[in-house]
Amino acid sequence: MTDFNHKSVLLFESVDLLNVFSSGVYVDGTAGGGGHSREILKRLDKNGKLVCFDKDPDAIDHINNLFKNIDNINIIKSDFRYISSELDNININKIDGVLLDLGVSSYQIDKPERGFCYNQDAVLDMRMSKTGLSAYDIINSYDIKDLSKIFFEYGEEKFSWQIAKNIEIARNKKIIKTTGELCDIIKSSIPASVRRKGGNPCKRTFQAIRIAVNDELGSLSECIDSTFKKLRIGGRFCIITFHSLEDRVVKQKFTSLSQGCICPPDFPICVCNNKPKARLVNKKPILPSEYEINSNSRSKSAKLRVIEKILE
Ligand SMILES: C[S@@+](CC[C@H](N)C(=O)[O-])C[C@H]1O[C@@H](n2cnc3c(N)ncnc32)[C@H](O)[C@@H]1O
Numbered sequence: 001m002t003d004f005n006h007k008s009v010l011l012f013e014s015v016d017l018l019n020v021f022s023s024g025v026y027v028d029g030t031a032g033g034g035g036h037s038r039e040i041l042k043r044l045d046k047n048g049k050l051v052c053f054d055k056d057p058d059a060i061d062h063i064n065n066l067f068k069n070i071d072n073i074n075i076i077k078s079d080f081r082y083i084s085s086e087l088d089n090i091n092i093n094k095i096d097g098v099l100l101d102l103g104v105s106s107y108q109i110d111k112p113e114r115g116f117c118y119n120q121d122a123v124l125d126m127r128m129s130k131t132g133l134s135a136y137d138i139i140n141s142y143d144i145k146d147l148s149k150i151f152f153e154y155g156e157e158k159f160s161w162q163i164a165k166n167i168e169i170a171r172n173k174k175i176i177k178t179t180g181e182l183c184d185i186i187k188s189s190i191p192a193s194v195r196r197k198g199g200n201p202c203k204r205t206f207q208a209i210r211i212a213v214n215d216e217l218g219s220l221s222e223c224i225d226s227t228f229k230k231l232r233i234g235g236r237f238c239i240i241t242f243h244s245l246e247d248r249v250v251k252q253k254f255t256s257l258s259q260g261c262i263c264p265p266d267f268p269i270c271v272c273n274n275k276p277k278a279r280l281v282n283k284k285p286i287l288p289s290e291y292e293i294n295s296n297s298r299s300k301s302a303k304l305r306v307i308e309k310i311l312e
Contacts, residue, residue: 004062006105008035009299013286014099014238015039017306023047024096027087029080029223032059032105034066040099041070048072051087051095055079055129056108079129081219084226094232101240102220104128104210106298116210118202121180126206126213135209139176144168154217154245155208162189163205179206207243217249224253228278231309236281238306247285247303254280254307281306 015036020026020043028037031052040050051074052063060077067073078086080100087095108128109116115125115135124136138150144164151160166189167176176182183202190201211217228237237254241247257278261270285303292299 004033004059004105004107005110006033006035006107007296007298008033008039009101009292009296009302010240010286010288010304011035011039013288014101014240014304014306015043017281017286017304018097018099018236018238019308020044020097021048025049025051025092025094027051027053027083027095027098027227029053029083029098029100029227030102031063031075032056032101033107034063036099036101037063037067037073041067041073044072046072049074049092051076051090051092053078053080053083053086056105057130058107059105062107079219081222081226083223084230087230093230095227095230095235096232097236097238098227098231099238099240100220100223102216102246103242115179116206118179118183118200118206121178124177124179124182126210128214133213135182135213136177138209138212139167139182140171150212151205151208153208154211155204155206156244157204157208159190159194165189211245217245220246220249221253224250228257228309233309233312235309236306237278237309238304240302240304242301242303247305250305251285254278254305258307275311277311278307278309281308 020040022045026040031037031054037050037052049072053076054060055078057077060075063075074090076086104116108114112120112122115122124139126135147164147167148160151157151163163186166185170176170185186202186205195201239250241250258276258280260274260276261272262274263270263272285305288299288302
């Protein structure tokens with residue numbers, strides 16, 4: 001069995017807001033260590049159902065093992081952008097709630113060979129699905145402009161151009177193979193006075209590469225659009241984010257779904273006839289308590305947003 005170590009973030013807050021009723025059908029789009037799934041399962045009876053998704057084969061092995069004695073569960077290895085079509089494949093037409101707990105699990109970060117971590121030297125990888133384009137491919141083949149754009153847009157890194165330029169210089173001499181080699185290049189691209197302030201100078205660039213490798217924002221955006229259509233009226237969509245870029249996507253999508261008229265403000269009467277399809281369950285995001293932050297530092301940046309479907 002995979003040794004899967006992950007402390008679930010905003011566990012009760014998110015599952016409480018999912019409004020689980022015992023015979024409902026629920027989706028955990030990011031099953032990971034199974035903490036949120038387990039809490040949902042506790043609230044279901046034999047007529048209820050949980051469908052678990054994860055694109056990481058290690059997480060799926062773990063979930064299969066963890067829930068091997070449970071009948072009312074389906075476990076699917078897939079990107080959550082395909083939840084809607086995967087549900088069609090198993091003849092589930094409508095669902096009562098869906099939860100996404102975004103990002104990487106502690107298991108993925110703590111396994112150096114997955115290449116997510118800038119504190120340990122390992123092969124450049126960062127693929128959640130363990131397939132397709134890897135960090136190695138991006139770092140060794142993207143041109144300097146694309147690298148810089150990724151670091152700036154997904155990492156909000158001020159020294160994006162300098163880092164991209166130094167990557168190009170380094171890889172012209174020798175292929176960049178490891179996280180350690182990349183960290184050395186990043187550190188040498190950031191002035192010492194800036195490096196001394198704040199946390200690890202590699203954090204922003206690693207976040208940016210991870211987002212690009214896994215097309216995290218694209219998946220999230222597609223998932224919200226298509227999975228919302230699968231919700232029954234009264235069904236809820238709960239999303240936990242960990243950085244401002246993914247939170248912005250969730251906030252914009254949820255706000256747009258819960259918006260009524262979208263006519264320009266100077267129109268005397270409404271011509272769009274747009275009706276809100278959802279209501280915001282919490283106007284402001286729910287944040288972890290001080291107790292949770294103290295007992296799990298990874299929860300520090302978490303934000304939970306929830307909507308409820310009110311119209312097809
Ligand atoms: C923070 S962990 C989830 C932890 C889980 N909620 C728990 O309580 O143990 C995020 C998980 O989502 C998975 N994941 C991230 N993006 C995904 C995507 N686009 N499609 C499917 N799984 C994804 C990751 O592989 C990881 O296992």
